[in-house]
């Protein structure tokens with residue numbers, strides 16, 4: 193048992209959670225053969241909408257992607273879809289949770305997911321939406337909230353890291369971060385970045401498939417965790433180099449670009465925790 197599951201943090205809710213699938217709306221969903229699956233489809237469609245608008249708007253703030261349009265034009269077209277995605281993902285999540293309460297209550301993945309969700313909401317409403325609306329400019333209150341959002345995001349990652357192994361979802365986040373930086377990087381920075389990544393990927397393969405036997409888990413785990421840290425640090429370093437090198441794009445400077453990158457990754461992490469929840 194771990195101390196990060198909701199049951200450890202809120203033991204007083206045990207009885208309420210145990211009864212959730214005996215009352216509306218949990219009971220009819222649990223008793224139906226199709227309802228859970230249909231609701232989960234809605235959950236994943238909402239994720240596609242929410243994630244899609246986040247990627248489009250935040251990449252625009254970073255200065256890549258749909259650069260023919262000013263950020264405020266993207267905001268005008270997409271903000272409503274961010275709201276729809278968020279509301280539908282919350283409603284469908286709560287409905288599934290009501291029919292399956294004890295599973296969430298005993299899951300550390302659910303804790304990571306809810307902290308990630310909080311960070312995602314803060315970053316969306318403090319950074320993504322106001323910065324695109326104002327063509328990249330951000331007021332002091334939004335900046336402070338953005339820093340708080342990143343701090344909450346780091347807590348979510350820390351909970352994610354408490355799993356015994358380097359959690360598979362963690363590699364999703366690292367890979368997504370790596371691809372976003374590859375997309376955002378330009379010129380020589382991109383070429384050097386690709387070269388460094390190729391060497392690191394090859395080194396990890398050799399270490400975990402040749403040097404250490406595939407079944408020696410006690411030796412593989414620390415090596416994989418070490419590579420997870422190394423990849424994360426290299427990706428972060430290139431993200432900083434690129435954000436500084438690209439200078440200002442319209443009204444969005446270094447701070448907004450960094451925050452925009454975090455605002456994409458936070459949804460990737462939350463979705464990875466959701467996936468972990470489904471198969472854990």
Ligand code: HEM
Pocket residue numbers: 232235236239281282284285286288289292295296309459460462463464466467469470471
């Ligand atoms: C109130 C908020 C939420 C609740 C209560 C919730 C609850 C759930 C539940 C109960 C499942 C099904 C797990 C299973 O199959 O047993 C699930 C799956 C999932 N959720 Fe959420 N969720 C919420 C928000 C989110 C958000 C914000 C995201 C993404 C950013 C997300 C992404 C996912 C994903 C990717 C799956 C996995 C589906 C699969 O692979 O089968 N969820 N969620």
